[in-house]
Amino acid sequence: MAFQLRYFAGIALALSADPALGARSALQAVFGSLAWFGAIFYTYLYNGCMDYHEDRVNGSARPLASGRLPRRTALLVARGAAVASLVSAACAGLGPALLCAAMLLLGHAYSAPRTAWKNRTPAAMGVVFLSGLLTYAAGPLALGVSPRSPALFLTALAMSLWMALVGAVAKDFSDIEGDAAAGRRTWAVTLGERRTRVLVAVGACTVGGTFTAGASRWAPEQLPTAAVVLAGGIALAVVTLTGHAGDARHLRRRPYRYFMVTQHCAHLALLGQAVV
Template sequence: MPTTRSPEKPQAIPLSLLLCLTEARPSVQIIFLLRFSTAFLLAEPAASAGPAAFAVAAAAWTCATTYVYLINGVHDAPEDRLNSNGRPISSGRLSPERAKVIAWGLAALALLLAALGPVPYLTALVAAQLLCGYAYSAPRIALKRRTSTAVLCILALGGLTFAAGWACAGGGSRAALPVLVFGTVMTLWMGAVGAMVKDLSDLAGDAAAGRRTALIRWGERRARMICAINPLLLGVAYTAVAATAVPVLLPSALLLLCGALATAALTATTSSSEPRNRSRLPYRAFMFTQYAACTAAFCYALAR
């Protein structure tokens, strides 16, 4: 005799919002805000870009990036369950339907705040960020399925963040070089390093979901070799440019170089078949490195 499933108890809105924030990965949201803030400060903000204007712009950008990662969690639920990542949606603590409603609410709020922001074209930048996030995850487009399109999308998400921070500071050319160098390097760190190493621990779930990532197409050994080389090349290049052209970024560059060495070493000494707390180490090294490099640049800009 068929059994009837008992209806789910309604979930309190504050709890749903907290679970949505958890799903959107607070560590990732903080680093996006740090990128935005560092670009803003390095650009030597104009007098019109006061604390209130910055707060509105930063809030708009945070709503947009939270939407990006929350909608990604909604559409990634099947493979997240296979990969046992323990996030609220994949573990059943948050329904995809409720998360989707909150995600679109955040998108609307991001556009509203952007319209109140310090520069008129902030709305266009926020809209572009939202569209990139949607295209990355939405089933009919799903740029995430292939490493090439995933990398391009992640590069866009990073580049738009630095562009938005610079634009909200006034978009002047007085300190354009530090913002350009720092933004380019950290965007490449996201796209050429983070977009690759994040897949190293998720081979089983990605294959089951039909993704065609580099790890699946090339084989783990070859993919890991590329994941180890990319951070080293970027770390050396950033250090060389900082030392010769933008010395104020040298502490940030040296921290990124140290992190690149750690990321490469962990990539070469781990395997996707190991427990998640170990197979995830290259991605954690990538995250820790960008936190360190961004914080160094942020502290310099703040102390000027």
């Protein structure tokens, strides 16, 4: 859902700068959406297969970790989704096909045992940041529109940083035990949870404040979206800084939930404004 919102946000912002849209472009946008869904589906399902042991240590109730879904079945489905995403992307055009292939490679490298970029926070942040930029660019390219408007550039940059500086780090708070057992070197493991919470809080407020300042200067029409991110960043910072290492797992997950709710609300505000 989050990546589909990003994809269509890119389309909405591109159309605001170049409103011409033909029937062929609309069909290409649909194929692009299906392609992106398949690529993200592969990325998350493959990650779940590779995180099997850590998730069991962390007490996850996900189907793979709980044994309700066999890993072999999940891998087959994931590979099928990857193939389907490439076929759909090819129907959307050369640009979307190249971006989709890049997205699949990033998703694979993030979790694959030989690369395992998920094991270190800076590498994970880089993957997440690039995946955000690719997603915002994929929609406009499916329409044949150059993703270069100031509003699109600012929003893509700010929300990709929101993913990298906030989401990619906050997600680790509930998984520290499993990550440590698996030998991962995330910030929550190496720096400690308290210091990492401070970094997340600072990152959230910085992204929200910078987005708002940038919108005021270069894209005033994006101020409502930026205001949502700023408010969410402040709320997330409060929740993050008041959390404790001894909290139950669902409470340690709260910063990540605030991250998700904020980005959902921001994109819904953006798309709602585009419709109006």
